Amino acid sequence: MIDNLVELTIFDKVASAGSLTGAANELGLSLAVVSKRLATLEARMGVRLLNRTTRRQSMTQEGERFHLHCVRILAEVQQAEAVMQHSRTDINGHLRVTAPRMLGTRYLAALAAQFQAMHPALRIELVLSDDVVDLVEQGIDLALRFGVLDDSTMTARHIADSELVLCAAPDYLRRFGSPDTPAALSAHNCILYGTRGTRHWLFQHEGKPVSAEVNATFLCNDGNAAKALALAGGGIFLKSIWDVGSELRDGRLVRVLGRYSTPSAPLHVVYPHALHLAPRVRHFADYALKSLRGEWELLTDKASARDRSPN
Structure with missing residues (x-):
């Protein structure tokens, strides 16, 4: 598929530049590479796309029709890349988070509301359950979990x-x-x-x-x-x-x-993988980690101060 896109790009440049030499110069490729790629494309299509001589070239009717599709396809590819570039930096989309019911009700709901207020384009779905939810099977982005984790394929960050x-x-x-x-x-x-x-x-x-x-x-x-x-x-x-x-x-x-x-x-923030993590998952994990560590320090310090047991 990548090779196909390269050939479509070369054909589009040949059509717009008016010559193979002009296209080669714009693309930074040799004339031989451009000529070979164009010949490969025509062979796969089974039609001649360009009539060319040593002096001039012109598109065939088939070439003109095909070029219209090429322009649209290449524009959509550029738009898709722009969207992905945007999604690598912006915090938006749908975030699914699971936690035990008590922890979710008492802490997660509040910090989720705070995080969403900072990122209005984000939708957050809370899946509260005391059962261990399969993150991959259930399409969960992130979990808060107590206890020792058995699944070594998960990324776990210790909270407290x-x-x-x-x-x-x-x-x-x-x-x-x-x-x-x-x-x-x-x-x-x-x-x-x-x-x-x-x-x-x-x-x-x-x-x-x-x-x-x-x-x-x-x-x-x-x-x-x-x-x-x-x-x-x-x-x-x-x-x-x-x-x-x-x-x-x-x-x-x-x-x-x-x-x-x-x-x-131990309480962990857990997600299925760390490679190419969406910003909404990475930033929410960071926010939850910081917020819950702060809550834990507050709870343990003040609870110890109020321990009135003589034992």
Whole structure:
């Protein structure tokens, strides 16, 4: 196809210049190359496009008709290249982003609105799901994901190691007290949910792993419902700092067992490839990375400052 375009360009230049020599000079090619390419084009078309002698040339009827098509085709190719050049620098088009529901509702929606306000020609589609979405199959440009990534073909940029936080409402702690060790959790009301609905919670203390069996007073399949139960004084639960950071900051939840560290899950910005990345994907990834790192620093600093647990 590229060779065809070269031959069409040569024929167009021959037609406009009025001679093979003139076309060769304009294109910076030798006369022999121009003559050979033109002969190849005529052979493929099966018709003579030019009548030429040593003194002059003229287009045949077939050549004139073909030249009209060549002009249109070459103009469309130039327009397509201009559009692609434009798209390499401008932030526009349709951007599809996926994230877990909590993260999408609490953080992604706001930063997407901010980013689109800066780039009005951009349309953003949010695909919120707690399932791992196949980015290529679903036509997703970018994802926010927790945990270790299994697919090495993806490009992943680390945002933060987001810890899980054990916490409860002040009202619950006033009524039942605060556990002083993980083993004491068995005597407390605990809230289990989703895939973390295990009856054992894991901790680290002084470099050693500690496993605690918990009393599952409440079981639910939704993280938001689990947090609502905790805020209502239903018990102690384990949740990502991303989901409870603001409640820890304003005192509606209080961290417990602060001397014991809990597992962390890295958060990444993920996209299928990095080569020839569209500006809308690259710039949104940069914006999300910067914004979410700032949120994480705010959450972790202020949550730690408001940790009122004596443990």
